[in-house]
Structures are given as structure tokens and as C-alpha cells.
Amino acid sequence: MSEDAPVLQGINLTRSFGDGDARHFALSDVTLDLFRGQLVLLMGPSGSGKSTLLAVLSGLLRSDSGRVVASPSGESVDIWQLNNSEREAFRLKHCGFIFQGYNLFPALSARQQLEIVLRWGEGVPSREARERADDMLGLLGLAKKSQLLPSSLSGGEKQRVAIGRALIKTPQFVFADEPTSALDWAHGEQVIELLRSAAHERGSTILVVSHDHRILPFVDAVFHLEDGRLDESDGVQGKAPATAHAED
Amino acid sequence: MSYTLATLWFDRQRYIPGVLAVAFSALLIALQCGLLLGLFSVTSIPIDRAKANIWVGPPKVLSVDVAQKMSEGKARSWLEGQPEVDIRSVEPYICKFANWTKPNGGVELCIIIGSRMNEDSLGTVPELTPELRMKLTEQDTIVVDESELERLDLKKVGDTAEILEHKVRLVGTVKGMKSIAGPYIFCSMPTARRVLRYSSDETIYVLARCHDAKDAIPVVHRLADEQRQKDEHLALSVFTKEEFSLRSRVHWLTKTKAGIALGYAALLGLMVGAVVTIQTLYGATMASMREYATLLALGIPRWRLGVTVVTQAFWIGVLGIILSWPVVFLLAEAAGLLGVKPQLPIWLLGGAAVVTLIMAIGAGSFALRAIKRIEPVNLLR
Numbered sequence: 001m002s003e004d005a006p007v008l009q010g011i012n013l014t015r016s017f018g019d020g021d022a023r024h025f026a027l028s029d030v031t032l033d034l035f036r037g038q039l040v041l042l043m044g045p046s047g048s049g050k051s052t053l054l055a056v057l058s059g060l061l062r063s064d065s066g067r068v069v070a071s072p073s074g075e076s077v078d079i080w081q082l083n084n085s086e087r088e089a090f091r092l093k094h095c096g097f098i099f100q101g102y103n104l105f106p107a108l109s110a111r112q113q114l115e116i117v118l119r120w121g122e123g124v125p126s127r128e129a130r131e132r133a134d135d136m137l138g139l140l141g142l143a144k145k146s147q148l149l150p151s152s153l154s155g156g157e158k159q160r161v162a163i164g165r166a167l168i169k170t171p172q173f174v175f176a177d178e179p180t181s182a183l184d185w186a187h188g189e190q191v192i193e194l195l196r197s198a199a200h201e202r203g204s205t206i207l208v209v210s211h212d213h214r215i216l217p218f219v220d221a222v223f224h225l226e227d228g229r230l231d232e233s234d235g236v237q238g239k240a241p242a243t244a245h246a247e248d
Numbered sequence: 249m250s251y252t253l254a255t256l257w258f259d260r261q262r263y264i265p266g267v268l269a270v271a272f273s274a275l276l277i278a279l280q281c282g283l284l285l286g287l288f289s290v291t292s293i294p295i296d297r298a299k300a301n302i303w304v305g306p307p308k309v310l311s312v313d314v315a316q317k318m319s320e321g322k323a324r325s326w327l328e329g330q331p332e333v334d335i336r337s338v339e340p341y342i343c344k345f346a347n348w349t350k351p352n353g354g355v356e357l358c359i360i361i362g363s364r365m366n367e368d369s370l371g372t373v374p375e376l377t378p379e380l381r382m383k384l385t386e387q388d389t390i391v392v393d394e395s396e397l398e399r400l401d402l403k404k405v406g407d408t409a410e411i412l413e414h415k416v417r418l419v420g421t422v423k424g425m426k427s428i429a430g431p432y433i434f435c436s437m438p439t440a441r442r443v444l445r446y447s448s449d450e451t452i453y454v455l456a457r458c459h460d461a462k463d464a465i466p467v468v469h470r471l472a473d474e475q476r477q478k479d480e481h482l483a484l485s486v487f488t489k490e491e492f493s494l495r496s497r498v499h500w501l502t503k504t505k506a507g508i509a510l511g512y513a514a515l516l517g518l519m520v521g522a523v524v525t526i527q528t529l530y531g532a533t534m535a536s537m538r539e540y541a542t543l544l545a546l547g548i549p550r551w552r553l554g555v556t557v558v559t560q561a562f563w564i565g566v567l568g569i570i571l572s573w574p575v576v577f578l579l580a581e582a583a584g585l586l587g588v589k590p591q592l593p594i595w596l597l598g599g600a601a602v603v604t605l606i607m608a609i610g611a612g613s614f615a616l617r618a619i620k621r622i623e624p625v626n627l628l629r
Binding site: 051052054055058060061085088089090091092093095096097099100101103104105106107108112116117120121149165166169177 | 251254255257258259536538539541542543545546547548549550552553624625627628
């Protein structure tokens with residue numbers, strides 16, 4: 001499942017917001033390693049910096065200092081040394097995102113939500129995009145709902161479509177922000193199972209930010225973040241070789 | 249169905265104001281131009297109602313009523329040298345602005361229309377009945393449209409007035425020959441020449457007809473090529489009936505203030521359309537901000553989302569234009585009932601559609617600033 005070398009490293013990451021007395025550190029010298037095939041949970045109270053860390057690691061928000069080194073295909077790259085279009089291309093090739101809201105286009109069917117990523121992102125021909133979207137919806141148990149609009153889908157089904165949209169490109173990294181927060185546990189469990197199988201079967205590295213303790217039994221590693229610092233006594237579970245430390 | 253059309257249909261309530269604004273723009277442009285074209289078609293009435301299919305005039309003719317005199321003999325011999333031209337048909341024709349002095353004083357601008365009065369004359373309008381033509385063969389007699397009597401201060405047949413200080417007498421009236429610039433004064437060629445102090449060889453136009461009407465275009469083109477070899481101040485103007493009619497209308501349309509007024513009205517329509525379309529697209533894009541932000545996070549290039557907005561603008565433009573056409577024709581009919589019949593040729597409707605579509609796409613490009621404001625990191629806050 002996982003390999004020895006980390007595929008994504010956050011090294012001495014610091015990020016603050018505001019100026020002067022109002023300056024607030026969302027991240028303080030955070031270092032962590034993530035490995036291939038891991039489902040990793042990032043926990044912490046509100047305002048602890050979880051979403052900021054996810055944004056920095058995923059190339060959406062630049063840190064004040066520190067580095068984010070990704071090695072999706074062996075070769076390492078500091079994603080914040082890339083220019084904007086190179087970073088956009090990196091995200092296109094290697095990153096999938098699942099957000100708290102489903103953020104599905106209300107006018108498009110489940111299939112079209114997935115197709116659009118392939119067609120607009122990679123220029124995949126329409127027939128191939130359709131086949132790949134149908135395959136993914138089949139894996140997610142939504143084969144019969146491919147033509148339905150979001151308004152005709154349940155919350156759990158919408159989130160599965162959002163997961164499909166994140167996984168359709170077969171990305172190396174998937175970043176999920178509170179993917180189960182809007183769901184009852186029956187649907188939340190389905191979602192986390194899907195993410196776990198994506199990590200274990202596809203070899204993706206999946207970082208989930210969540211408050212939901214019910215997820216804990218399903219993940220390979222857990223990081224706790226509080227006041228912008230990682231807890232050194234991480235509740236690492238199972239055999240995953242996740243490492244983390246805050247260098248104070 | 250494309251993603252864009254699916255979105256437009258699903259969210260039609262949101263997009264309707266934009267479609268209506270574009271329809272309003274297209275309607276305003278087409279109808280304004282059509283009304284003006286209809287109005288200025290009056291300026292080419294002498295050409296449109298005449299039977300001639302070849303018009304030869306002095307150098308640099310701009311419009312049928314704006315030309316200097318020339319030698320009839322020169323143009324006549326030139327036309328008679330063309331095998332396709334019916335030699336018997338070649339005849340002089342005068343169309344000239346002049347001052348009309350009313351019987352009780354005061355001056356009005358009028359347009360003298362002088363032509364042969366025989367039955368097969370090429371220049372005479374069909375409204376001049378054989379009886380009127382007979383009367384006009386009498387020296388210094390005229391016929392006017394009955395609606396112009398008051399403007400010319402004439403009360404009845406037999407009244408007299410002066411044109412360029414030359415006395416003329418009214419011998420009859422016609423209907424449907426009202427002009428916008430100055431009343432048409434129909435008379436014979438000899439009368440026209442006497443009033444304008446032209447010699448018997450002087451005219452403004454020489455008209456002709458081909459044995460086969462289809463030959464008019466090649467003959468005119470051949471003659472025009474021949475004239476182009478000459479000094480431009482000496483080269484005679486030569487047109488087909490259709491060319492000269494259009495040239496006269498376009499001249500009045502572009503060289504008068506009415507053309508500028510049309511431009512402003514059309515611009516106003518376009519501005520209203522553009523502002524509403526921009527707001528519609530901006531609002532729609534901002535409403536889908538979270539969905540677009542998700543795609544940006546996934547690495548979809550920002551320009552690709554921009555293409556989507558511009559494509560929406562294109563379809564809003566197309567739908568607005570299609571919606572405007574039946575209304576344009578309906579209002580044109582209504583205007584016709586009020587006595588002003590707009591002309592709506594295909595090229596005018598096509599031109600209005602192209603201008604409106606460019607406006608809609610421009611509005612879409614302006615709405616792209618909404619895309620620029622979207623930052624995917626905001627989804628994580």
C-alpha cells in the first residue's frame with residue numbers, strides 16, 4: 001500500500017493572517033509526511049488551522065515560509081516554486097478535491113459533472129469522457145442515476161458524485177474538506193469507505209480534514225492540529241508509516 | 249445538449265433579462281434602420297418607378313437629385329453604340345432641385361422631374377396617366393402630388409406659381425408621389441429645360457433600356473470599366489436601376505443628420521442590451537462561484553471557464569435575435585398601418601443580427617471579471 005519515501009511533504013510550514021497586533025498564526029512551523037496509498041485524517045478544533053494546512057499542501061494557498069514537496073511520480077517538486085500556470089497544471093494532473101458543500105452544477109447531470117472535468121481539463125473526447133464517467137459512477141454505485149440532476153439526488157449521492165469528480169482524473173493526491181459533515185452516518189460511512197478504497201486500491205494519498213471521530217477506525221493515520229501546531233503524540237493507526245512533528 | 253445550453257435552459261429565469269435585452273437591442277437596430285430605409289426609399293422613387301434599366305449621368309453622381317447637367321448627345325451616342333441597348337428607347341431625363349416661389353410669396357425647395365411624355369417613355373412614372381401626360385405636353389405646365397398642394401400654396405388646377413422665376417401652371421395632381429426633401433414637380437423635358445435655362449442638348453441623365461433586361465448589368469459594368477480609363481472629372485456615371493436606387497438612398501442615409509440620429513438610437517439600444525447582458529452574466533457567474541471554484545481547484549484553467557461565460561453570451565445573443573424577429577415584423581406591419589412602412593431586407597436583418605451578436609459576446613467578455621474574482625481557496629474558509 002504505502003512506500004518508504006513520502007509522496008507529499010510539508011516542511012516547516014508557517015502561515016499567518018492579519019498584521020501587527022491582529023496577526024494570527026494559522027500554521028506554526030508545521031512539518032508532516034504523507035505516503036502513497038494512505039487515507040490520512042487531519043483533526044482539530046475549529047480555527048486550529050486544518051483548512052489552511054490543506055490549502056497550503058494542495059497548492060491553493062501560499063505559506064509565509066516553509067516548503068511543500070510533492071513526488072507523485074518519483075521526481076520531487078516544490079509546488080510553491082512553480083509559477084501559477086505550472087501549479088495549475090500540477091493540480092490538474094495530480095490533485096482531486098472534495099469540499100464541504102457538494103458544489104455540483106445544478107443544471108448538469110451526475111455524468112456531466114464528471115465529464116466536464118475530463119473534457120475541460122484534459123481535452124478528453126466526449127465519447128471517452130462519457131465512458132470514463134459512467135465507469136466511475138458505476139464504481140460509486142450510481143450507475144442508474146447518471147442522468148439525474150443534483151436536485152434529484154440525496155445528500156449522500158451528491159457527495160458520491162463529488163467524490164467521483166475528484167477521482168475521475170485518477171489523481172495521486174485527494175484533499176477532502178469535511179466530506180461527511182453534511183451527511184448522516186450511514187451515508188458518511190459509505191463516503192469514507194469509498195475514500196479508503198480509493199487510497200488502498202488506486203494508491204492515492206487522501207488527506208481528509210474532519211471533526212468527525214466516527215471516521216477514526218477507517219483511516220491509516222491521524223494528525224491533530226491545535227492552534228496551528230501538530231500534536232507530536234499523533235494517533236497513528238495501524239501499519240501506516242505516517243510521521244509528523246511540530247518543531248517548536 | 250451542450251453544458252452551456254443545459255445551464256441556460258435550467259436557469260432560464262436568471263437568463264431571461266439578458267435574452268430580452270438582446271432582443272430589445274436587435275429590435276431597435278433593425279426597426280430603426282428599416283424605418284429610415286423606408287423613409288429614404290422615397291428619395292429613389294423617381295428611379296424605382298421609371299422603366300429605364302440603365303442610367304447615365306454626369307461625373308461623380310451621388311444621388312438622383314444631386315447632379316450637374318451634361319451633354320445629352322455625348323451620352324446618347326455612347327449608349328446607342330451598345331448592341332444590347334434598344335436605340336429607340338434612349339431618352340433624356342432631368343431631376344433637379346429648384347426654388348419654388350409661392351403665388352402669394354415665400355420660397356419652397358422643390359425637385360423638378362422632367363421626362364418625355366410619350367406612352368413608352370422610360371422616365372415617366374406610371375402615376376402620370378395618358379391624360380395628364382397629354383396635358384403636360386403643353387409648355388410650362390406641371391403636375392404635383394395632391395398632398396403637396398398646401399406646401400406649394402396651390403389651391404386648384406389652373407393655379408400658377410414660379411420656379412426659378414419662370415411661370416408654370418398646375419394642370420393636374422397625382423397620388424403617392426410625396427417626397428421628403430421637396431415636392432416633386434412633374435413636367436415635360438422641354439418645360440424642365442426652359443425652367444432650368446438648359447439648352448436643347450443639356451440634360452442631367454440619359455436613360456436607356458436593353459432589349460433583354462438581363463443584359464443591363466453586363467452592359468453597365470462594361471461601360472463603367474470604359475469610363476474608369478478616363479480622367480475622373482470627365483468620366484460619366486453609369487448605373488443599373490438597382491445600383492442607382494441603392495446609391496441614392498445610401499447617400500441620403502449617410503450624408504444627412506438622420507443617419508447620425510439613427511447611429512445614436514442604435515448605439516443607445518446596444519448600450520441598454522450590453523449593460524443588462526453584462527449584469528445577467530455577471531450575476532449568473534457569481535451565483536455559480538462555488539462550482540467554478542471547485543473546477544479551478546481541480547486545475548481546470550481559468551480561461552476555459554471564461555470560454556463558458558462567452559459561450560453563454562453567444563447563446564443569449566442568438567436567442568435574443570431569434571426572439572426579436574417576429575416582433576420586428578409585427579411592429580413593421582403596425583407601422584405600415586400608420587403610413588410608415590419600414591423596409592427590412594435580409595441584409596439589414598443580418599447586419600443587425602451580427603452587430604447585436606458582437607455586442608452580446610462583448611458583454612460576455614466584460615462579465616469575465618466575475619471569473620477573475622473566483623479563488624478556490626475561499627471554499628476552504
